[in-house]
Amino acid sequence: MIIRVPARRPAAVSTARQMRSWAFLLPAASTLIAHEASASFNFNFPEPVTPIARETLAIHNEFMLIITILFVVVFAIMIYSMIRHRKRPGYEAATFSAPSNRLQWFWVLLPFAILLFIDFILMGIPAVKAIVVMEDTKTKADMVLKVTGMQWKWQYEYPESGIKFISTLATPRDQINNAEAKGEHYLLEVDNPVVLPVGKKVRVLLTSTDVIHTWWVPQFGVKRDAVPGFLRETWVKIDKPGIYRGQCAELCGKEHGFMPVVVHAVPEEEFIAWQDTQKAKIASAASSADRTWSKDELMAAGKAVYEKQCAMCHQPEGQGLPPTFPALAGSKVVNTPLLSAEGKVVTDTHVDRVMNGKPGTPMQAFRNTLSDTDLAAVITFERNSFGNQRGDMIQPAQIKALRQEGSKP
């Protein structure tokens, strides 16, 4: 990646604006304020970088102010009463239990008139305006980004240019397991970040291949579910270049906490340059699928793919996590013949399972996400590793052919 972007301000340096609305929890917040300069105590949304995020932050700040006032006023009255209206000698409790004259009715009904005004005018009108802006994904959209959630990674696709890649967590497992020191962007870093141009309205289409995921970048102010079998949409228009980080927000299985979203926002020229390099990469990958690969090459490439795509569930040594994630070592499925005598895929064989997945389980159809070369490599690798000794291999070109004829058994 050749992108240079100004580093985002570290989280510890909070601006006054970011802190403005901590106030709604006055009593307890005050104990924390003492620390705010020293550590990463963020009391409000991170700095907004899209029109929606700015709108959302403004609304949030307004609402926090309103509810703080309500809270203080209501409980000031109660606390006054708790101090003044205590049992003591010579003091008689009142006996009223309802408003008894017009003036009292006025004072009783007044708070509710105020509340109605707050609900439907003060809070309601800006909210409706914001909703209309938020849902307007189509007007003047400059480009489309298709986001596909899958257990447990994101696939990004640029339909106009045909670029498509998978983005997975880049944090080493050793950091997660406390075997080494955690990096600055622990759990919020990926191998292939999605790249978007600044100042362009990007229509984001979302879907999923397995369970529901939610695509969320706090600084964009958008959060939308990726629902399998359906298309949802939202939009972003990023104002300034930077690296923006978020996470999957809907519980999606065991690695839910480990599928971050990282967006590089770059100026348009840089974006075009990036697109060109990506296209060139795709072209070279396609041509490499046509040549014949040696087994050693396939094994080496397969190991890399395995570690990135498969090891999370089937574990680095292929031992799996039974019963949910079966072992590949000595697996019945892995140790099936490669293809039928006619060179076709047979149901419930190794090639079938890798390409088409197993419905109703986290095992997905990797034909949709991996290249011919990656598929050939990882299948070859699995058949000849973890004690499996099939001795055979499959060529990228064979996968390509199987894919073209549909490859469904």
Place this chain on the structure above:
Amino acid sequence: MENAFSPEDLARRRSRSKRLAWLIGGAVLLLYIAGFFLKR
């Protein structure tokens, strides 16, 4: 006003309660079954 829950009075109250209970139970079952025909 009686000064005790007479056996007759109690029996009457209990049987009224049972009728109502079965009625509500039936409504619950209907609601449950109706749920399967929901389409979105």
Place this chain on the structure above:
Amino acid sequence: MSTAIAHPGNPHDEHYPGGLMRWLTTTNHKDIGTMYLTFALMMFFVGGLMILAVRAELFQPGLQLMKPEFFNQLIGVHALVMIFAALMPAATGFANWMIPLMIGAPDMALPRLNNWGFWLLPPAAILLTMPFTLALFGIGDGAIATGWTFYAPLSVQGGMGVDFAILAVHILGISSIMGSINIIVTIFNMRAPGMTMMKLPLFAWGWLITAFLLIATLPVLAGAVTMLLTDRHFGTHFFNAAGGGDPILFQHLFWFFGHPEVYILLLPVWGLMPHVLSTFSRKPTYGYTAQVYSFIAIGVLSVVVWAHHIFTSGMPIPALVYFMFSTMSISIPLAVLFFCWIATMWRGAMTFETPMLFAIGFIVLFGIAGLTGLVLADVAADAQYHHSYFVVAHFHYALFAGGIMGVITGVYYWLPKWTGHMYSEKLGKLHFWLTVIAFNLTFIPQFFLGLAGMPRRIPDYALQFAEFNAISTIGAFILGFSQLIFAYNIWCCVRGGTKVEARVWEGAEGLEWELSSPPPHHSWEIPPVIR
């Protein structure tokens, strides 16, 4: 422990078998109420232990104690246990104990149904938690790991823990429906002569609305999880897009139950509050009629606002606007309740015994839940709050401060009536202050975590969230362990203590305070006369 609650009085009134058989076969509303409450207290600690394990894992970034899949099981089962096995049974226990006393009835209308309703609970709780134990022996992959919401398709692909949970929810649902039917028919048919509906104690009114909500919504939940079961095992495609279904349908069905469920947990507490406030303010309840109509309004509104739980799943603009405004409109009847609570205190002659302290703590903290709920109703801002720790903090203010602290209020308020002994006021106050301080220490940081962008249900988090999580965990442990004071206080009070009179509290009004403490085995054999 429960057996220690004996009912002194005329021995001729009491013909029940001794020992365990008494509890298995009892049809006495007070015995059943005691069992409900004991069960709820036990499950409160079970659910609490689960979440303490979760908080311990979240103390520092990195995975220290457990694997993510086990973490996911703990959070979901914690919620199911707390909601279905702790809060709901506690409220039903209150209803069983108090409604017959309050309305002048000799017992619940259908005593055998009552017994059955209770004894369905322990098997359901065992079913819910058994997969944990089975996994220890290598059977299955543990309990349900989808969170308490069972969202398809995650729950379709889940292990056998999901089946156990589906079965448990069915049984718990049947138990709740039977309890609700019993409460409704008791209130309708067993009132003492002269007690009209508009003289009914507010606690009974709150429960009446709760019972109707349970009856209207639990069948929908049962239907939804049954559909899930057939999707899992019998090849249907209710929630599978590939077969013409829709995963979002499940969310609609679930929240059609799930939102009223919040009010199911809270209405009994709202019913209880006026009694406590009026007692310790020595002043009649303010706005009885207004409160009754607010209960009804909240009950009706609660079933038409469900989709505010799924704003991010994608809905047409008119639907978003409708669900936003209908949700906001709940703030009106809720504000009526707050107004009446404070107006009841106004110009009273207050004293601050433990139940009053918890009631005031409830009002303030539940106020935060209500106000943040108002903000969450806003679709635009909700995009940022949703699925984040802000929501976690919000609903714990509603369900811990609103639900559990409400139940604790009721326990301290009625415990002397049930046992005939006074609890330790000193321990009660200590319990209150520890609870309130630790609760805020736990959940205020979670508001900020959510605003900063920490999603919920993650076993590990980015470094910027570390400080607040550490504070929250410390708070959670203090909160958890201070509940042991509560259990100890109850235990001592059941065992003995200063004898109390029929009217335990100076300002207490109502039929329940006319009977001896503890009340006789058969509550009202002679119906009281209501003026």
